[in-house]
Amino acid sequence: MGCRTVSVVLDELTSWDADWKNLRVLVTGLGVTGFSAADTLIELGAKVTVIDSKDDELNRQRADTLKIVGAHQVLLGEEHVSSLPLIDGQQPQLVITSPGWNPRHPVLAQAAEADIAIWGDVELAWRVQNRAGRKVPQWLVITGTNGKTTTVGMTESILLAAGLKAVAVGNVGTPILDAVRDPEGYDVLAVELSSFQLHYTHSISPLASVVLNLAEDHVDWHGGFDGYREAKARIYERTQVAAIFNNQAPETIKMVQDADVIEGCRAIGFTTDTPGMSMIGIVEGLIVDRAFIEDRRNTAAELVALDEIGQIVPRHTAANAAAAAALTRAYGVPTEAVAKGLAGFDAGAHRIQAVARRDEILWINDSKATNPHAADASLSSFTKVLWIAGGVSKGVDYAELIRKHAQRLQQVLLIGTDNSSLLQALAEYAPQVPVHDITREATNADGTAPNGSRVMTQAVRQAAELAQAGDTVLMAPAAASMDQFTSYAQRGTAFISAVSDLMDEIAQAD
Template sequence: MGSRKVTSSAPVDWQGKHVTVAGLGVSGLPAAKALHARGANVTVVNDGDDARAREQAAELEALGITVRLGDGATLPEGTGLVVTAPGWKPDKPLFTAAREAGVEIWGDVELAWRLRGPDAAPWLAITGTNGKTTTTQMLASILKAAGLRTAAVGNIGVSVLDAVLGDEQYDVLAVELSSYQLHWAPSLRAHSAAVLNLAPDHLDWHGSMEAYAADKGRVYEGNRVACVYNVADKATEDLVREADVEEGCRAVGFTLGTPGPSQLGVVEGILVDRAFVENRQKNAQELAEVSDVRPSAPHNIANALAAAALARAFGVPASAVRDGLRNFTPDAHRIAHVADVAEVAYVDDSKATNTHAAQASLAAYESIVWIAGGLAKGATFDELVAKSAKRLRGVVLIGQDRALIREALARHAPEVPVVDLDRTDTGAMLAAVREATRLAVSGDTVLLAPACASMDMFANYNKRGDAFAEAVRELGS
């Protein structure tokens, strides 16, 4: 971890500057409006030309902003800056043309960072393959319990640009950042930041695991107080070591075990802090009980420790950590208990859309009938199945790429009963729940943790989780 004094980015004179905004949607619309309001000459380009895009285009054109629908490949003449939606891949022709012309490319997060006022709230930033949203919401809950004006923003539904430019005044922001957003945010310098974990994901976008990790690691650049890493995931600590930070910034680990100095961890059912205390070689501060974290699954306790570390880095008292965790209610479809039917628990973790998330979910229960499958996104399942085999009572497979999981089960858990439902219609979920119920015995957990994306069968993971919950309700009726 290198130390340096980081200087802020120079302000931009927007008056008359030709800016191309790539993509409409939740980031493009506010970006275009903000730039136009500052006197920039804005052109919006968008690949799609559907009804929603035309509606948004009409809204912008009424302000005098130029919009080109169905043409996201060509760089408008005279462009001096490109501001892109985070999901646009770096190899798009528009970006190639911009780089060849020496034109900078920013994302919405970079734009928000550059447009902050001189008294803007500091950012506590969170990234990682899994757990980002839950951890960010936990952090916001803890900050609120400390009496701070805050919001959970970023890759979480609330645009960071809207938060930065809105009328509401904040003391601090809890900011969830995706690898896409970090890729396009070269100037971001957080107060403190955490990388929760690293596992292969979005490799089709980034091109390699190394590039994906490097983009995640950008969140540590220029941190002022703490770089929070996962003791159980060495790759996150490696990113801290590689980061250039402000002088005095510390590496702070979180662990499900007993914490060492400069770590947060768990001792006899208590979340404890040995990082932000006097004489951390000998002292520890109790923060909360494991039972204050809901659900108290191992990966969720890790989320709570990461959130607590960032809050403590900002000077939040221990009592606020406890109260914030107690006040926090997780979003739907994140290891959510749906019902108990005939002494079998039914749990919806439809948000487990990759193998890393599914492994964390499976680790939370002792005896499982697992419902899995969907779009694999290039993933392999051998490691997941090998690590989870001893917990599996049975498996029900659905979705387009279920054969990949079935083959991994045959290699690493051949004794586990498998029901392969050869269907991808939405009604398959009811059949899957019925088959899982048939395999389950008293004390088991029927767990929807698909390890795959949902779009082969459902509009999104929310709809998939809703279908599971509805099927469970039919069992109990």
């Protein structure tokens, strides 16, 4: 690396073919993201140290693999994550962090204090995708408090319907570095970005970008709502063609107005109402385009009918579809591909998923509703609700959610181990609604907490006893799942299983 300053060296690392050799890099975290980043950097010739607090079988297997391919060192255990480690007796020149690592973590805080650059895997991917002889994909990037995974899936489906080589990457599960290292390359990447990932990005320049919505979430990680909002807004920086905002979420409009975009980039809106010029919206059950057509002042191009997307298309799902249409139309995808992609998209389980309907009672699984904003979308979709809710609140406030939906709540059944803030909001804004603390009622005889499946089964059984014709039993917890389940998917599966068992029993009794 010579005698040049570290900042100059890093500024020049803008391609795979740049001089990464012997750069001292610390990778924090050995999950899917960290492993992918470390593997990439080793291939580039960097001197890589990896640290992770978990010294378990999976991490030991990953560590062995990285050592075989040339990792400098892999350090597992709590003792290795309490302070910034040295590499060959010197400080790292660069830190690549996994998105779950909070900026206030001692290792990252010490790195920042020492003016060591901290990137995420997304920043690294943006830089190394430029490689001699390889196709460089365009990026369509998506963030928001809710709807990211659905929208990135819709975007991918549309791109594939257009005959493009495309893949959904990022926070959706596929490491972005795996995609940019693909030998054949991609035409387009549909990139889902969390606020954590955006916090650690610095130079990405997407073709089109969107913030779907914004509500209180992850305020503990970001140190407050302002930090969370600032991270989300970074997605618009350096956007090339279309900075896409939610016309029904004024905060996203302000983000676009404040963004430093590439000259010529257009501000494009999406809405679930009738669209104005330079917007995509909905007219008489049709998603229509008034943004990417020649005569957008006087006409609109029909994209797809909502009933072709699904039997139940709540307002937020329609908004996600409009956003995906805007992103792909910005790339130049024809209207026919938008229609085909959205009609063929399968949202998968745990997102306002109809599980059963019997005796005029509808059972809905929306375990993906891990915060109040997501639960608001679910509750807004139904009139009379028996609400199964609760879990890890992540420091959010439930007052507005309960105030808005108090009149549609018939009963509330609480799962989760700490629902104090939710109980407080219910007592203040919905005192007329009966509340059943299922976790407390299901507590074991020795006072220990019951397992999640047992709590969910009891919640389903009690809901069945209370529900009347015309009701919807909605499992939309408005909280994370880690207190009683390993993930929102396991929580949703427990609900589906409990409802299925109940329906089987009822059928056998008939």
